[in-house]
Amino acid sequence: MDINAKTAIVTGASSGIGIDFSQALINKGATVYGLARSTDKLKRVRQELGKQFKPVTMDITDHDAIEKWINKTFSKDHQPDILINNAGLGRFADVEKLPLDEWEAMIQTNLSGTFYMTRQLIPMMKEKESVCHIINIASIAGKVGNPKMTGYNASKFGVRGFSEALFKEVRYDGIKVTCFYPGSIATSFFGDKDTDTHDNMMQPEEVAQVLINVLETPDNFLINDITMRPLNPKAPEDQ
């Protein structure tokens, strides 16, 4: 795909890799609708990235609100080419201590939110003559289970299954589906970015470069999943 002049939707665009995805897409000439719940943070992103970034205050667990926004924003002459299902959260605790609301937030955001966005945009993408691309941001936790990660693992294994089934379902409609399985990335996902991350995590802009590479593949060439991790994940002080 030539990204120039394409229309993209990035969920979770108010922080972390969502900002870098948006920046990388805008650098390539796309217009980006950036969705997240925090209006103030989105406003700051808009100031940083400029008018090609369209901030949209949206809770992706709210199916009706997504539907209203899509109907208001897109039409036969203006349809999205790219959907990046990136919004997500992780809450980590022993299974008997994991609060119900944290389990539900992970399943609702990471898994159901991905489904809600996708199911409402697929009909428009099917109508498009040109190839469209959906990229779902799972995690290594979509492939490997670990202690204290039951809820996060369940949600991301769900994204993995959803992505594989979707890829097979829509490939003949000219829609590419790719699932990303990243290891640790230096964002505020784990808490305070400055204290809870280290230099041996992947950097958001590196992951964004992979996103661009995957989008720019030729139309009949699909990378349907991609695992990425730091070569040496240990913090410099632990070497």
Ligand SMILES: NC(=O)c1ccc[n+]([C@@H]2O[C@H](COP(=O)([O-])OP(=O)(O)OC[C@H]3O[C@@H](n4cnc5c(N)ncnc54)[C@H](OP(=O)(O)O)[C@@H]3O)[C@@H](O)[C@H]2O)c1
């Ligand atoms: N960082 C890592 O090491 C890592 C590794 C593998 C995979 N991932 C995945 O990468 C994705 C992005 O994470 P990140 O590291 O960039 O974390 P982050 O900095 O915490 O960003 C998460 C984004 O998701 C948005 N979000 C959360 N709940 C939402 C909701 N209900 N509706 C709309 N937006 C919502 C947040 O915005 P608001 O709070 O403003 O809504 C924020 O923009 C997640 O899916 C995460 O699971 C991260």
